[in-house]
Amino acid sequence: MLREGLRLVEEREAKLARLRETLEASIARGGNVSNDxxxxxxxxxxxxxxxxxxK
Known part of the structure; x- marks a missing residue:
C-alpha cells in the first residue's frame, strides 16, 4: 500500500513538472490569445x- 501511495505521488509530481515546463515554454513563446x-x-x-x- 505504501508503494502504491508513493507511485501516485511520483506520478502527480511528474504531471506538475510537465505542466510547469509547458507553461514556461508558452510564456517564453508569447502569443496573442483572447480570454474567450x-x-x-x-x-x-x-x-x-x-x-x-x-475509461
Missing part, C-alpha cells in the same frame, strides 16, 4: 481529461 479562446481551450482539455479518466 483561452477559456474554450481549457474547457476542451478538461473535457478530454475527464473522458480519458472515465
Amino acid at each position: 479562446e483561452l477559456r474554450a481551450a481549457i474547457e476542451t482539455r478538461v473535457a478530454e481529461l475527464k473522458a480519458k479518466r472515465a
